[in-house]
Amino acid sequence: MGFAENRGPYWRARYKIAPGKYGTVKDPTGATVRFLTRRAAEQAAQDEESRVRAGTWRDPSAGRISFGEYANQWFAEQDLAASSMQGYRYAIEVHLLPEFETSPLADIRRGDVNGWEKREKESYAVNSVTTWRKILHLILADAVEEGLIESNPAAKRRGRGKRAGRSSVRGPEKAIVSPLQGLLLAERAALLSGRDDEFVGCVTKQYTGARWGELVGLETEYVRPEAIRIEWQLYELDSGELLRCPPKDDSYRTVDAPAFLTGLIMDHIRRTRPEPCHCHGKRYVFRGLGTARTHRPGAKLIDVARRAGVSTGTVSNVLNRPERVAEATRQRVEAAASELGFIPNHALSPAAPHWRRNGFATWVFQPAVTGWYPKKAPQEARPVPLLGEPWPGVPVRGRNAAGRADACWVPIRPGLTPHGLRHGHKTDMDGLRTEKALKDERMGHTDSSISAHYSHVTNDMRQNLMQGLTRLWEEALEQRRELCSGSPVAVLDGLLRGLS
Template structure:
């Protein structure tokens, strides 16, 4: 049990031992306040919810640094978090003691960010902040997470969110402008739905030209200009076999003639046989070809994967089958993120009902409104 003593300054010091047995003290202006505090401390100790009053004085930057070093995540995830931490979290919260960060402080911060950043960026920054503060709760530095209940901006599609191209535009406008050694790469994204890293990390041992299929088993990762191989795809569902349509199969056979095609060789290497860097491909191949083909500047290489999903669904392929081809763990991801409204959706809706019985022209003898007794 704790006890209270009067100090030479006529204040009252509450003394107690924390759960580890360490002696702790806190001074109050009145004996009543000290007694009430001690009662709370003893109750928290018995419930197992005791917090050291000084623990919350840890600065956000110090706790965030420990949190960052302790977690195990992919290189790309860690790099993105480090960028958000440096640009948005540390400038705002770095010198704040954890126990001084309140719900309203966090809500005001999110509101300010929403005024100058895209909703997805704000949500990502908040998610990082919430994870750090949740760890502080588990570390028993603070009692509650001040991020709980904060309202976030809603994700809104922009005018360019649904930019897709047709297969005719792909083969007639974009592909002719792509240098020959990179055409199979573009088709692998558009006709097999592979992500950039899956394309860049593809080896010939994973390509079966005879049976017309690609086995996705590894991926290339580019972080801060450094490229490395990861021996597994983005998710467990990402390890998959994807069939190659006739056009893609033909270009892959041509690719085997253009580059070294031993089992351990890359299918899409750079000019010296190393892993192709996305930034170089975007700058020297993708953007010039897109511009020369007269295609929207908002069309990205990853957009070809969206095209692939939309084309398949539009052709009547079941969503669960498309899900497997894309390597998604949930069909909802396929529907919500990777299928878009096709350009000819109005014609599709009209043609869907063309086999209904024709309706009599208004005012004709066959019009039921003109029958005797109806007026």
């Protein structure tokens, strides 16, 4: 039973915590409360002891641990996917510790959290700040469970403290493309990279809905005549390391693929003959761009071949064994090399083992979508300079590229991102009236509802979808051929000529 203890000029309240262990009533700062009367001390002691018996008692001094110390302990105890751990580390080190590191947990108030959030939104995207607040909420929620603080100051009461109406965190609708736009995008990406890898990669993403990491991490052994097996992904860490790990949310799955797509991928594998990469020892379907390609764009040997209308072997002979080439052909190749600003040493740069998200999105995907290169000091954003023939134009690189160009691209779909191709695949399946169970299976989504538990995928569903996707592809090819019967991209050129 709680009791009052006389300390001379004041009384202090004592209560039983456990057999042989007593506590003293303290204020939120951890200081002993000094009562003026015995009765007041006894009442406070009894109140605390009743909380002990009810299991709701918390040691006031426990909340004096600093946020920084607790956050470091909390992070060390987490065992999550590498992507989640990376996001948590960034949020804690860059955005939470600078504000709350030295503050005792018990001293953090709701107003402190709201004020920090408001200041962060002045400098960062709203969605990012919302994510960082959720991480702060998780940390403090665990502190509540451990008895360090009584309530979570990062918890939000729904609808309190903000105006009604359209949500301020609601972003614009995700941009998607039609089958023809996706085909034109893939063609441009191949022209920008100077090879067919990007064409095959963009088409694969558009017709399977694979996530970026799953596409980069697609190994040759998982490409089958009628399907693609999603078994691994390559996740790019902030350090630049590509981590081979299971797909997001363990969404292992077999994605049915139309015959045109598996044929395209298998032809690509036979043509490129992938070797095991030095970082994982695995053979991957898609290679990255060479290091020099990302930092010093320049025409490649295949660009010269396309411009001159000859094979890459003929260009190689002009460079190394000109006596084996007819004079007229040699002059045509040399003229094409001059127009494109071709540098032989750059053509010999080895391909990187894997795509990099930023390099691909910045220097291949976005220029293909918008027709503009991004701003990069000392250069401002600028249109992709083109030689207009053959259609849809061959990018000009090297010194005075803009001066030698005679055309540029119009935008295909402003706002489109690589992930937008995944959204587009889902939308295409909606348009083909694909059953929800099959859509969830292909996208790697999980539906835990009762109705989903009783839904199953049949062979007829799969066949109908494959027929629908094939029809979309064939219609896009026909529409592309109406624009021009050929293409500077070899693989697409073969497909177009096969329609004749």
